[in-house]
Amino acid sequence: xxxxxxxxxxxxxxxxxxxxxxxxxxxxxxxxxxxxxxxxxxxxxxxxxxxxxxxxxxxxxxxxxxxxxxxxxxxxxxxxxxxxxxxxxxxxxxxxxxxxxxxxxxxxxxxxxxxxxxxxxxxxxxxxxxxxxxxxxxxxxxxxxxxxxxxxxxxxxxxxxxxxxxxxxxxxxxxxxxxxxxxxxxxxxxxxxxxxxxxxxxxxxxxxxxxxxxxxxxxxxxxxxxxxxxxxxxxxxxxxxxxxxxxxxxxxxxxxxxxxxxxxxxxxxxxxxxxxxxxxxxxxxxxxxxxxxxxxxxxxxxxxxxxxxxxxxx
Numbered sequence: 001x002x003x004x005x006x007x008x009x010x011x012x013x014x015x016x017x018x019x020x021x022x023x024x025x026x027x028x029x030x031x032x033x034x035x036x037x038x039x040x041x042x043x044x045x046x047x048x049x050x051x052x053x054x055x056x057x058x059x060x061x062x063x064x065x066x067x068x069x070x071x072x073x074x075x076x077x078x079x080x081x082x083x084x085x086x087x088x089x090x091x092x093x094x095x096x097x098x099x100x101x102x103x104x105x106x107x108x109x110x111x112x113x114x115x116x117x118x119x120x121x122x123x124x125x126x127x128x129x130x131x132x133x134x135x136x137x138x139x140x141x142x143x144x145x146x147x148x149x150x151x152x153x154x155x156x157x158x159x160x161x162x163x164x165x166x167x168x169x170x171x172x173x174x175x176x177x178x179x180x181x182x183x184x185x186x187x188x189x190x191x192x193x194x195x196x197x198x199x200x201x202x203x204x205x206x207x208x209x210x211x212x213x214x215x216x217x218x219x220x221x222x223x224x225x226x227x228x229x230x231x232x233x234x235x236x237x238x239x240x241x242x243x244x245x246x247x248x249x250x251x252x253x254x255x256x257x258x259x260x261x262x263x264x265x266x267x268x269x270x271x272x273x274x275x276x277x278x279x280x281x282x283x284x285x286x287x288x289x290x291x292x293x294x295x296x297x298x299x300x301x302x303x304x305x306x307x308x309x310x311x312x313x314x
Contacts, residue, residue: 050079053100053108059085062262070286090117097121114181135289155278156191171230175205178235215242231255237265276314
């Protein structure tokens with residue numbers, strides 16, 4: 001009898017232990033599933049629960065002011081934006097992006113001063129698992145979820161074709177380039193070259209750093225060195241407006257083509273100070289950038305590249 005009781009006790013203990021283990025296993029599985037589910041939910045942001053950092057190359061240029069306005073309007077109540085102005089300084093921009101990373105923003109929109117210099121900042125954001133979107137200018141390395149910009153190569157071609165139409169082949173032409181290292185500088189120059197290579201006499205191509213005052217000074221010097229110039233392609237409107245002042249003072253009749261389509265340039269085309277501008281839509285570009293950011297944070301699919309429209313205003 002004692003043997004039977006001992007045997008039953010052993011069976012009951014084993015059965016209890018097995019049941020407890022099974023229940024514990026079920027609890028652990030449930031806990032893991034809940035954690036996974038919570039992580040997925042946390043990764044997808046909801047309206048009003050997004051903090052998006054924005055680093056713009058400069059707000060001393062109407063074009064980028066319009067991009068900021070588009071971002072602010074597009075954000076609405078869906079996202080909080082933290083916007084900084086790099087004042088066309090790569091070091092300042094790097095510090096500002098690092099500050100945004102430290103703040104733990106959900107995503108960073110960057111309009112680089114210099115596409116090479118910004119690369120290390122993009123890589124730091126990647127390491128911190130903060131997604132990056134570039135607008136107007138790209139980055140030479142690092143991963144971005146989307147690039148929102150006009151097709152700068154096509155815009156450069158539009159400018160080159162228009163200049164050829166106005167001055168004909170073999171005419172002396174100069175080019176004012178943007179900030180060295182900026183992707184837009186390279187791409188606009190590339191498009192202009194594709195349209196005009198071997199068809200014009202490009203006597204000079206110098207940087208004026210996308211700046212109006214520098215555009216005036218550089219153009220004054222070029223007019224002295226090349227008095228027979230018939231046209232100038234400026235890789236943005238600010239340089240074109242500066243160049244047109246220098247040309248006006250010289251009394252010469254020279255075709256001036258800008259790039260951006262800002263308000264001052266459109267007015268200058270209307271009054272004849274500029275011959276034409278390749279018009280972008282910066283406000284729309286800003287809206288596209290913030291809309292893409294919000295979609296991405298909600299877990300929706302976004303395009304790797306979004307083209308903003310262009311047109312030649314003449």
